[in-house]
Amino acid sequence: MVALSAPYRGLILDFGGVLTTRMRLNGEAFERSEGLTPGAYFAALEDHPDGVAIYAALEVGEATQEDWNRVIGGILGIDSTDLMRRALANLHPEPQIVAAAERARAAGIKVAMLSNSFGIEPYNPYEDKGIWTDFFDAVILSEREGIRKPSPLIYQRVLDALELTGPKCVFVDDYARNLPPAETLGIRTVHHTTDPASTAAILDALLIDRTPA
Numbered sequence: 001m002v003a004l005s006a007p008y009r010g011l012i013l014d015f016g017g018v019l020t021t022r023m024r025l026n027g028e029a030f031e032r033s034e035g036l037t038p039g040a041y042f043a044a045l046e047d048h049p050d051g052v053a054i055y056a057a058l059e060v061g062e063a064t065q066e067d068w069n070r071v072i073g074g075i076l077g078i079d080s081t082d083l084m085r086r087a088l089a090n091l092h093p094e095p096q097i098v099a100a101a102e103r104a105r106a107a108g109i110k111v112a113m114l115s116n117s118f119g120i121e122p123y124n125p126y127e128d129k130g131i132w133t134d135f136f137d138a139v140i141l142s143e144r145e146g147i148r149k150p151s152p153l154i155y156q157r158v159l160d161a162l163e164l165t166g167p168k169c170v171f172v173d174d175y176a177r178n179l180p181p182a183e184t185l186g187i188r189t190v191h192h193t194t195d196p197a198s199t200a201a202i203l204d205a206l207l208i209d210r211t212p213a
Contacts, residue, residue: 008188008207010162010169011104012155015115017174018192018199019098019131020091029090034078041087044075051075058119061143065119085123093129097172097192100200101135104207110137110162114154114171117143138162149173152181159185170206172199 017023031041044051054071057063065084072087073080105111113136118125120141126132133139138161142148145157159166166186173179179189188206192199 008109008168008170010110010112010159010164011101011203011207012112012114012158012162012169012171012182012187013097013101014149014173014175014178014192015113015126015131016091016118018172019094019101019113020129021094022194023091023174026088026091030087033089034076034086036076036078040076044072048075056148059116059142059148060146061117065121065123068119082123084118084125085128088118088125088128091125091129093131094196096196096200097203098131100203104203105137107208109207110164112136112138112140112158112162114140114149114158115142116148117141119143149175149178150181152184155182155185155187159187170203172203 013019027041028038030036031038045055046052050071054063054068058065058068069080069083073083101111113126113131115126120126120143124132126139138158140154140158140161142154145154147154149155155166155171159169162169166182167188170188170190171179171182172190172192174192176191179191182189190199190202
C-alpha cells in the first residue's frame with residue numbers, strides 16, 4: 001500500500017514537451033513531411049515578426065487557430081488548411097510522464113495541466129492526443145485565461161483550480177523560463193529536459209511514499 005508523501009498534494013504538468021514527446025523533434029518531422037528547408041518552421045514561429053505575433057495572440061485567445069494556420073502557412077508558402085493538425089502530427093503522449101501522472105493521481109495527488117494553448121478549435125490537440133479533461137483534476141489553458149506562462153497570474157489560477165497553495169504543488173515544464181514565476185508562489189519546480197525516465201523518477205520520489213503504511 002502506498003501513502004501520500006508530505007508535503008505535496010498537487011502535480012501541475014505542461015503539455016507540449018512534457019506530457020508529450022519533444023516539440024523540437026515534432027517540428028523537424030513536420031518540416032520533412034512538408035518538404036520545407038530544415039529550420040524553416042522554427043524560424044517562422046520564433047523569428048518572423050508575423051509568426052511571433054500570431055502565436056502570442058493565439059495563446060491568449062486574441063487570434064483563432066485558423067488565423068494561425070493562415071499566417072504560418074503564408075510565411076512558409078504551404079497550404080494552410082488544417083495546418084495546426086499537420087504541424088502537431090508527430091507529437092505523441094510521453095508514456096513515462098503520463099504513467100507518472102497516473103501513479104500520482106492514483107495515490108490521491110491532484111493533477112492539473114497548464115498549457116500555453118495551441119487553440120482547441122477546429123482542431124483540439126489535447127483531445128486528439130488523449131490528454132484532455134478526463135485525465136486531470138483541472139485544465140488551465142492560456143487562451144481561456146487571457147494570459148500565458150510565464151505570467152505569475154496563470155500559476156495562481158491553476159492553484160485556485162486545484163484548491164491548493166503553492167508549497168503543496170510540484171510543477172514540471174520543459175522551458176526553464178517558465179519555472180521562476182511558479183517558484184515565487186512556493187511551488188516546487190522540476191525542469192524536464194530530454195530524459196522522461198529521470199523526470200518520472202523525480203516525480204515518484206516527490207509525490208509517492210512507497211514505505212508500507
